[in-house]
Amino acid sequence: MSPRGRGRSRPRWLPAPGTLATTVLIALAVPPLEFAPLIWVAFVPWLAALEGRRSVAEAILQGLWLDFLLGFASTFWVAAAVPRYLGASWAVGGLALVVHAAIHQLQFAAFAGIVWWRTRATPARTLAHLVLLALLYTGIDWAMPKIFRDTIGIALHDFANLRQLAAFGGTPLLTFLVMVVNLGLFAVYRAVAADPGEPRDRWRAGVRPGLRIGVVFAACYALALFESARVDRWLATPARVVQVGFVQGNVNGEIKKRWARGDADAARAALDVYWRATERLLAGGAAPDFVVWPETTYPGIFRKPEHDAQLLLNVAFDRKVAAAGVPLVFGAYDREDRADRRVLQNALYVVEPLPGQAPGQLSPMRVYHKSMLLPIGEYVPGLAEDTVRAWFPRAAHFAHGDGPQVLPVALANGGRVRIGPAICYEDLFPDYAAETARKGAELLVNISNDSWLGDLGAARFHLIFARLRSIETRLPQLRVTNSGYSALILPNGELRHATAFGVESSGNLPVPLFEGGAPLRVRWGDWFGPASLALGLGSLLWIRQRE
Numbered sequence: 001m002s003p004r005g006r007g008r009s010r011p012r013w014l015p016a017p018g019t020l021a022t023t024v025l026i027a028l029a030v031p032p033l034e035f036a037p038l039i040w041v042a043f044v045p046w047l048a049a050l051e052g053r054r055s056v057a058e059a060i061l062q063g064l065w066l067d068f069l070l071g072f073a074s075t076f077w078v079a080a081a082v083p084r085y086l087g088a089s090w091a092v093g094g095l096a097l098v099v100h101a102a103i104h105q106l107q108f109a110a111f112a113g114i115v116w117w118r119t120r121a122t123p124a125r126t127l128a129h130l131v132l133l134a135l136l137y138t139g140i141d142w143a144m145p146k147i148f149r150d151t152i153g154i155a156l157h158d159f160a161n162l163r164q165l166a167a168f169g170g171t172p173l174l175t176f177l178v179m180v181v182n183l184g185l186f187a188v189y190r191a192v193a194a195d196p197g198e199p200r201d202r203w204r205a206g207v208r209p210g211l212r213i214g215v216v217f218a219a220c221y222a223l224a225l226f227e228s229a230r231v232d233r234w235l236a237t238p239a240r241v242v243q244v245g246f247v248q249g250n251v252n253g254e255i256k257k258r259w260a261r262g263d264a265d266a267a268r269a270a271l272d273v274y275w276r277a278t279e280r281l282l283a284g285g286a287a288p289d290f291v292v293w294p295e296t297t298y299p300g301i302f303r304k305p306e307h308d309a310q311l312l313l314n315v316a317f318d319r320k321v322a323a324a325g326v327p328l329v330f331g332a333y334d335r336e337d338r339a340d341r342r343v344l345q346n347a348l349y350v351v352e353p354l355p356g357q358a359p360g361q362l363s364p365m366r367v368y369h370k371s372m373l374l375p376i377g378e379y380v381p382g383l384a385e386d387t388v389r390a391w392f393p394r395a396a397h398f399a400h401g402d403g404p405q406v407l408p409v410a411l412a413n414g415g416r417v418r419i420g421p422a423i424c425y426e427d428l429f430p431d432y433a434a435e436t437a438r439k440g441a442e443l444l445v446n447i448s449n450d451s452w453l454g455d456l457g458a459a460r461f462h463l464i465f466a467r468l469r470s471i472e473t474r475l476p477q478l479r480v481t482n483s484g485y486s487a488l489i490l491p492n493g494e495l496r497h498a499t500a501f502g503v504e505s506s507g508n509l510p511v512p513l514f515e516g517g518a519p520l521r522v523r524w525g526d527w528f529g530p531a532s533l534a535l536g537l538g539s540l541l542w543i544r545q546r547e
Helices: 017-029 036-040 044-051 056-074 078-086 090-103 107-121 127-143 152-158 162-194 199-205 207-235 253-260 264-283 308-324 385-391 424-428 430-438 458-473 520-524 528-546
Strands: 240-248 290-292 328-337 342-351 365-369 407-410 416-423 443-448 477-481 487-489 505-513
Touching: 017 036, 017 044, 017 056, 036 152, 036 162, 044 056, 044 107, 044 162, 056 090, 056 107, 078 090, 107 127, 127 162, 127 207, 127 528, 152 162, 152 458, 162 207, 162 458, 162 520, 162 528, 240 264, 240 477, 253 264, 264 308, 264 505, 328 416, 328 443, 342 407, 342 416, 365 407, 416 424, 416 430, 424 430, 424 443, 424 458, 430 458, 430 520, 443 458, 458 477, 458 487, 458 520
Parallel strands: 240 290, 290 328, 416 443, 443 477
Antiparallel strands: 240 505, 328 342, 342 365, 407 416, 477 487
């Protein structure tokens, strides 16, 4: 029986077996399980299922099913994260998961309609056709708005050579490679299944599409090997090395809630965890040039006390910085008093001790304000703020910062390093990191608090996004979180001293700094996604006119 005639006894509106199979394969390929090689074949069952649809509407429905089911299979943690972070009920958390699952990968629906139409008109018999479809998927995927900017290309993050392609075209180029392989393997399956001849003849029919996919993959892999070897040579001779300490305090969530409610004892207890670990770092053999703590480590608003307890905490903190004698990079809140209201900002501070600092004298500081805010979690978009806050009691209303910045840090042993700060959610945005690199950053520093996500896969996703930002910018990155995963990420994506989740950890890390040219992804910006969309749609229209 031909692929187009299979499964017709099943109700047409239900997810096809191939759609279910693809959902399972993709879910197995991404966190938390990460059997990444499955991504190379994950879409083949779904593509076969699309061929069996009788109309473009049925094909689009299978795309919607894949979007919805994969939302449950790969982002199930949303149901738990919403109550933890936003103070909502578990019922609201479940509803948030349903809504997110319904809209998080809508490119599947658009692509399903195109695949069904094109494979009926012109089966995938040429290399150009395979590439066209892969470009279309990549371009549509790039254009779709997404809260978490996730794409199937991130599954290649642990492929040491292939991930280097992100330095040329970012994650869209990785997505293109994954899709072109899946489309090619589907073409092999289609050729073999459609040939009515002997088994030997059927397998021969699959050779041509197999060779086509081999050509594209071999070209991409050759480029990746060349780039990987080039970067390895570059990494072998860093311009200089700085010693950076980090602390992953794993402060209990209940303590954070208590100090958020104004409990001064809880605030001191939270800070004590980080000071004790920092003092151990300073007492070690290789003292750090500066130390990094995670997002919102300092309890409350820094240096703008609103009552006596906060003032005492500020004074004690400055004395500690002066005694430590090394610059400290940490997260806290900032406050801006505008004419009509008080505005909070999520901030990263750099505080540098003064030699011979007198008691009560403030250390110099620099501040960076978070610009890319998490919808609902950090700001409420739209006009229905009262309704949103009724559903999500802890929904915040932070002000946006001024965008990417570079902050100089005076090292304890002399000299300076230019850090490119990012706070939590900001490392999901490739253009943000690229602009930071263009501004002259030598080291990316991302501070986060993923404790509210739990160890269900989301925190691992977050580390993967950060890893790709270092490859795209060819900058080392120190990622420091409250509960994990913290790591030093080299410009080739290699993880050094990656911590476990849910443990207290600290360390002094030698961080290599480099003076190399900016990669193509930084120089050209986000070019591969829009180029894929333009080439794909342009080619599709040209083909349509000729038919």
